[in-house]
Amino acid sequence: MTEELTLRVWRGDSLGGRFEDYRLERVEGEVVLDVLHRLQATQTPDLACRWNCKAGKCGSCSAEINGKPRLMCMTRVDQLEADVITVAPMRTFPIIRDLVTDVSFNFEMAKKVPAFNPAEPPEGGYRMQQVDIERGQEFRKCIECFLCQDVCHVIRDHDEHKQHYAGPRFFIRYAELEMHPLDTNDRRRLVREKMGLGLCNITKCCTEVCPEHIKITDNAIIPLKERVVGANYDPVAWLGRVVRRKKVRSADEASVQPTP
Amino acid sequence: MPNHETEHHDYDVLIVGAGGAGLRAAIESTRRGLRTAIVTKSLLGKAHTVMAEGGVAAAMGNVHPEDNWKVHFRDTMRGGKMLNNFRMAELHAQEAPERVHELEAWGALFDRTDDGRILQRDFGGHRYARLAHVGDRTGLEMIRTLQQKVVSMGVDVIMECKVLRLVTDADGRIAGCVAYHRPSGDFVTISAPAIVLATGGVGKSWKYTSNSWESTGDGHALALWAGAQLIDMECIQFHPTGMVWPLSVRGLLVTEGVRGDGGVLRNSDGDRFMFNYVADMFRAETADSEEEADRWYDDHSAGRRPPELLPRDEVARAINTEVKAGRGTPHGGVFLDIASRRSAEFIRRRLPSMYHQFMELAGVDITRESMEIGPTCHYIMGGVRVDADTTATCVPGLFAAGEVAGGMHGSNRLGGNSLSDLLVFGRRAGMGASDYVAAGQRAGDLNRPVVDAAIDEAIAPFDRADGESPYQIQHDLQELMQSNVGIVRTGTELVEALTKLDELAARTANLAVSGPRAYNPGWNLATDLPSMLTVSRCTALGAINRTESRGGHTREDFPTPDAELGKVNFVHSQPSGGGYREEVKTVPEPIPEVTPELREILEDAT
Numbered sequence: 001m002t003e004e005l006t007l008r009v010w011r012g013d014s015l016g017g018r019f020e021d022y023r024l025e026r027v028e029g030e031v032v033l034d035v036l037h038r039l040q041a042t043q044t045p046d047l048a049c050r051w052n053c054k055a056g057k058c059g060s061c062s063a064e065i066n067g068k069p070r071l072m073c074m075t076r077v078d079q080l081e082a083d084v085i086t087v088a089p090m091r092t093f094p095i096i097r098d099l100v101t102d103v104s105f106n107f108e109m110a111k112k113v114p115a116f117n118p119a120e121p122p123e124g125g126y127r128m129q130q131v132d133i134e135r136g137q138e139f140r141k142c143i144e145c146f147l148c149q150d151v152c153h154v155i156r157d158h159d160e161h162k163q164h165y166a167g168p169r170f171f172i173r174y175a176e177l178e179m180h181p182l183d184t185n186d187r188r189r190l191v192r193e194k195m196g197l198g199l200c201n202i203t204k205c206c207t208e209v210c211p212e213h214i215k216i217t218d219n220a221i222i223p224l225k226e227r228v229v230g231a232n233y234d235p236v237a238w239l240g241r242v243v244r245r246k247k248v249r250s251a252d253e254a255s256v257q258p259t260p
Numbered sequence: 261m262p263n264h265e266t267e268h269h270d271y272d273v274l275i276v277g278a279g280g281a282g283l284r285a286a287i288e289s290t291r292r293g294l295r296t297a298i299v300t301k302s303l304l305g306k307a308h309t310v311m312a313e314g315g316v317a318a319a320m321g322n323v324h325p326e327d328n329w330k331v332h333f334r335d336t337m338r339g340g341k342m343l344n345n346f347r348m349a350e351l352h353a354q355e356a357p358e359r360v361h362e363l364e365a366w367g368a369l370f371d372r373t374d375d376g377r378i379l380q381r382d383f384g385g386h387r388y389a390r391l392a393h394v395g396d397r398t399g400l401e402m403i404r405t406l407q408q409k410v411v412s413m414g415v416d417v418i419m420e421c422k423v424l425r426l427v428t429d430a431d432g433r434i435a436g437c438v439a440y441h442r443p444s445g446d447f448v449t450i451s452a453p454a455i456v457l458a459t460g461g462v463g464k465s466w467k468y469t470s471n472s473w474e475s476t477g478d479g480h481a482l483a484l485w486a487g488a489q490l491i492d493m494e495c496i497q498f499h500p501t502g503m504v505w506p507l508s509v510r511g512l513l514v515t516e517g518v519r520g521d522g523g524v525l526r527n528s529d530g531d532r533f534m535f536n537y538v539a540d541m542f543r544a545e546t547a548d549s550e551e552e553a554d555r556w557y558d559d560h561s562a563g564r565r566p567p568e569l570l571p572r573d574e575v576a577r578a579i580n581t582e583v584k585a586g587r588g589t590p591h592g593g594v595f596l597d598i599a600s601r602r603s604a605e606f607i608r609r610r611l612p613s614m615y616h617q618f619m620e621l622a623g624v625d626i627t628r629e630s631m632e633i634g635p636t637c638h639y640i641m642g643g644v645r646v647d648a649d650t651t652a653t654c655v656p657g658l659f660a661a662g663e664v665a666g667g668m669h670g671s672n673r674l675g676g677n678s679l680s681d682l683l684v685f686g687r688r689a690g691m692g693a694s695d696y697v698a699a700g701q702r703a704g705d706l707n708r709p710v711v712d713a714a715i716d717e718a719i720a721p722f723d724r725a726d727g728e729s730p731y732q733i734q735h736d737l738q739e740l741m742q743s744n745v746g747i748v749r750t751g752t753e754l755v756e757a758l759t760k761l762d763e764l765a766a767r768t769a770n771l772a773v774s775g776p777r778a779y780n781p782g783w784n785l786a787t788d789l790p791s792m793l794t795v796s797r798c799t800a801l802g803a804i805n806r807t808e809s810r811g812g813h814t815r816e817d818f819p820t821p822d823a824e825l826g827k828v829n830f831v832h833s834q835p836s837g838g839g840y841r842e843e844v845k846t847v848p849e850p851i852p853e854v855t856p857e858l859r860e861i862l863e864d865a866t
Contacts, residue, residue, distance in 0.1 A: 013778070029506020031621070041731040045782030046775025050303070052472040055512050055617060057400060058306040074620055096443050097779040107304065107411075107419075115412035116367030125361055127376030133369045137394060140369055140401060144305055180367070257412045260291050 033072040048098035059145030090150040117258040118182040139176040148206035165196035168206035175220035190254040274452035279307035280682030281662025282458030283406035288690025297416040312399025313515035315391025317676030318356035324388035329353040339385040340670020347648035348668040359683035368405040382520040385571040385674040425714040426486040429704025434657030445777020453703040454693035457660040466637035467742035468511035476788040477795030479664035485838025488653040491829040492642030494802030500575035502636025504593035511636040523598035527587035534567035537578035576635040593634035650692030661689035671811025727772030730786040790840035
């Protein structure tokens with residue numbers, strides 16, 4: 001006896017669309033992306049979805065599965081409890097077609113990040129201790145699936161904030177650069193004045209959906225908020241800066257890209 | 261034939277592919293002041309480079325000070341069974357350390373030694389611990405670092421754009437290309453006097469592969485169709501450790517780092533069978549007992565290397581033999597065991613994404629149980645024939661770097677050498693293309709009939725009412741390549757494969773697609789099939805001609821190496837016109853002869 005499953009997939013484009021039901025055989029061990037691929041090969045060859053590595057490493061196949069933002073390649077069908085599996089595109093971004101959304105907002109925000117800017121390396125190369133880079137390494141596990149951006153209500157419910165809000169993915173990038181032992185820039189005023197850090201009210205939705213289990217709120221956003229406050233008012237932080245000889249930069253000064 | 265209106269762009273250097281090699285090339289040509297653009301089939305940062313796990317090989321000597329470029333060069337040539345282009349192997353070994361340090365200056369955070377330098381790990385075929393790494397996600401770190409650098413430099417990146425054809429001018433020089441935007445389905449032409457191919461591999465033509473949908477050999481095919489040559493296409497690396505269960509993830513990569521960090525291979529009898537498969541070439545440097553091998557992990561001078569760390573071709577063939585002999589696991593692989601050898605804490609720290617991958621996809625806790633693994637199509641050593649120093653092909657203005665280029669790895673690539681290859685030759689491609697343009701080359705006019713013909717061919721499937729589905733053709737191609745042009749090959753099966761490839765090509769010319777052009781995966785696949793068929797044909801032809809076994813090419817009917825064949829590359833070209841249904845000519849040509857100074861290094865056994 002073969003068991004069947006029902007896949008309810010959003011079909012449409014920027015002009016509109018609807019959910020359509022498809023019935024398929026259940027296959028042991030499959031993830032949601034496998035089911036979509038079988039659907040493409042047998043019933044709907046033009047069903048649009050993004051994917052690449054199918055191993056949770058590239059962050060291409062983000063979608064909302066039974067209402068929850070997840071990677072389709074890492075969601076086992078046998079672990080979903082509903083009889084009907086609903087697959088919808090990420091809601092925060094404009095639809096291109098079916099499950100594919102226009103995520104260019106994220107690439108625009110990436111362009112605004114002033115890149116890593118170290119001092120010249122000493123003779124024999126840079127030295128860093130493992131303990132000093134572990135936090136940065138946690139943030140660099142980010143696979144840019146943009147699920148944190150999708151679930152962040154600052155932009156999910158308020159399209160107008162996309163003009164001046166970098167979002168969780170880029171707050172961990174700013175935090176990583178802020179905490180990098182070799183970086184010389186100071187992006188704190190930039191992140192407060194131009195990147196909308198203050199709009200985040202730490203509901204931790206981003207942390208909950210992160211497939212890499214990065215503690216976005218606790219380890220990046222909250223420390224970043226503290227540092228930003230410190231940049232303006234905290235005498236201890238001021239002393240720390242003097243010791244680290246890191247010059248305070250205005251938002252405009254900080255946003256200049258280093259020379260290649 | 262209608263005259264198609266297309267969007268048009270104009271650049272000095274156009275780079276096809278946004279993996280490690282393409283990004284590194286773009287950094288170089290942009291630094292030199294050239295107007296550079298990258299086109300990529302996917303979004304920026306998703307290229308196959310992210311899948312690289314274990315590390316980037318560079319003789320920095322941070323863990324073993326006695327390491328240097330000469331040892332790395334020797335390891336690379338021996339791993340490739342001496343079929344390598346020696347000059348590429350030399351440049352690669354010499355320049356890799358500087359390229360890795362450069363990544364650090366651009367923000368990469370590699371794992372550290374106790375004294376704060378870049379930590380290096382052991383890998384198959386490398387004499388010393390040589391792989392700079394970040395846990396088991398080194399490729400992600402590399403692509404992100406290069407991507408962030410490229411973005412900060414303001415390079416134009418045209419995402420989700422597929423190149424259909426390169427266009428040459430009346431003198432046979434590169435003039436540009438014709439492509440389409442996947443989101444809209446609209447066509448675009450791009451003029452550029454120099455094009456760098458950095459399109460990666462071909463694995464998607466096999467059934468079990470670690471490669472993503474993108475690895476369809478586009479760059480190999482584009483180069484061949486434009487008049488360039490391909491070499492060593494029969495040399496395909498089957499990585500020894502891919503997942504075998506569940507079926508839906510069969511082929512997914514399990515990093516060699518598992519073995520580098522102490523993991524061992526066992527058959528269903530519980531034997532560490534690799535001790536039975538040590539080839540004469542490696543006997544002197546390989547342990548002959550489990551005790552000796554285990555001593556080596558802690559102190560490399562206390563024993564010789566474990567046989568699990570032989571080059572990949574050796575290990576993949578051994579696993580294949582064990583399974584065929586009936587000593588496989590329930591799902592047709594062998595066991596990879598690190599659980600009984602290292603602490604759970606060590607495994608989770610050193611191999612976090614492997615832990616995650618097995619837990620979530622197979623329900624296997626690798627800190628407590630063995631993994632089931634088997635060989636998976638992973639990498640093509642062969643590729644576009646290039647000049648080692650400049651990466652130039654024989655088509656003026658066309659350059660190639662990374663997996664799409666051939667020669668560097670000979671008949672078998674060592675783990676970790678692909679990431680360093682991307683960096684070293686990506687940079688050299690950027691330099692080569694820049695020098696070519698700086699010397700005054702301008703893009704000739706795009707040959708309009710060629711552009712229109714490419715577009716006509718691409719959209720023709722929409723007009724066929726009852727043709728076949730591209731998915732069915734892809735499925736049949738994968739079955740064919742897996743069964744007839746797989747790990748172990750025979751002359752009869754290879755000849756049969758050529759006939760069947762002809763049939764698949766005829767079916768491809770008659771396939772049909774439905775729906776709009778905008779983001780239509782069925783249509784996208786239809787436009788990838790010509791590349792897949794072209795490279796599959798070259799692989800089969802090379803395999804028929806190479807009547808010996810060497811590295812990633814094993815002939816059951818010719819089980820040993822043939823010294824004479826070890827001196828030639830099989831070179832493919834399309835002299836009578838480029839296309840997936842046009843004839844491919846295959847001829848042997850001598851490989852460049854190693855210089856006396858380098859020969860001395862190779863012969864130095866110490």
